[in-house]
Amino acid sequence: MPIDAAKALAAEPRTGEIGWTRKDVLLYHLGIGAGVPATDPAELRYTLESKLRVLPGFATVAGAGAPGVIGGLSLPGVEVELARVLHGGQHLRLHRPIPAEGTATTSRRLAAVWDKGSAAVLVLRTEAADRDGPLWTDDAQIFVRGEGGWGGDRGPRARPEPPAGEPERTVERPVREDQALLYRLSGDWNPLHADPDVARTAGFHRPILHGLCTYGIALKAVVDTLLDGDPDRVRSYATRFAGVVYPGETLRIRMWRPVPGTVRIAVGAVERGDAPVLTDTVLQHT
Template sequence: MPIYFPDILEQKTEPRTFTYDEKDIMLYALGIGMGGDPMNERELPFVYEKTLKVMPTVTTVLASARGQFIRPAADQRSGLRISELNLLMLVHGEQKVELHKPLPASGTITATSRTIGAYDKGKERGAVVVDETVWTDEKGEKVATLTGSTFARGDGGFGGPSQGAPEPHVMPERKPDLSAQFDTRPDQALLYRLNGDFNPLHSDPEVAKQAGFPRPILHGLCTFGITCRAVLQEFCDYDPTRILSHQARFSAPVFPGDVITVDFWQNRNAISFEARVVDRGATVIKNGKTVLRA
């Protein structure tokens, strides 16, 4: 299943329109651990429709057609070679969400995905593929842009450029300015998967063992959402409209039940962050950056 370059840069989806509602918003917030204390009046608005607030990172599940990952497919122009990645060898590398306007609690969105970069690390080292999804609302106004990189371990050696891939956010060298801890529940992956990602790696112990894990792992995008929740709590007074963008690199899995420690460094409206599971000595999120609206 080769990568054809530069043809892959012409690959895109047809515009797809979907509608989401308040239930989708609340289910996502529950999936990343909000509302664990039903008396917490700061988190309750994210899981209760009375004055519903929207987590910015909910876009990562709504944009993928209820969790079913959509990779840009080639259009049908004559002569365009179709690139197909080895799905068994894909690893989600980085994710960025940029909100051009606050996301309403329900709505109809049109999304289009395209491949914007492909970088060859060598036949034995794989490739990095960068995709972009743009949301527009019913007025045709841009709502969100999602950018994700995939490490295609089995698709290197296609002859594309080896340099020029987006560089990870550079972390400050000083000690963190602040740290916060977040519990995950033993059943958290079983709840989060109801957003649409039914990969059995997150629910089936036998599949997890076949993949080399002692038990099912938490979805990487769930951990991504928890880091956004952390920024929201520590820097935004639980006001999601303050978040302009949120990005991070995935570095190790979280197991449901782990306690996640998020470290923060603040530089004006830019918040750098990393996430660790101290008990296992694992850094699970690296090179994180949130940009706040002034």
């Protein structure tokens, strides 16, 4: 079996050092659509270094040289084909606000390996801390098609109930034609998001947007709409990637607040009949 769950879970964490500057944060913000209108004070907090606030989604790209989700495929006990891999979900927990520039030590390990029958799910956990203590914990769920069925732990089965009633707020966010080309400069160089030939080989008629870019666009919309534009209020943000987004499309982002401190979010592609792209999405805040 290409995935040896026992060996993968027993492997020592891989540690490293990352660093980032205000330029990296500004580039990430532009990559998720910040800066429109360019002179809007609400946008300048994301695009002007003298006013800079860091959206928590930056944790997913901080230290652009880090191996990212694909790095989970080179860990001991894991030998799989990249063509079988899907980025299934993301769960980010913030321990305190991310500074606009800094350095951190990261520790990466497999936190879980689940047997879903037709697929295996790897939970790749990255923890980051600086000299003042923990900064964030980030779990990426990696689906590997065709690698399940060994009788292992199936993992969580329950999914959140869909939000009830009409959303409290609904906003639409256009995705630029060059959004993927801009976002990839933050460190995800997968040609699927830029090269039409690679996209066609993967079964798409043209390059698709990075899932983590959609994740960031939705996070910014919630912060701007329901959290008074204060990214430091975010405590955790989790989603399941349910479908693709093509650059040039429009995202419809619906938001519910079922209880204080919780926002439920659903994101669809307007031009394709609100086809789901982010589901089971929950943001916790102060």
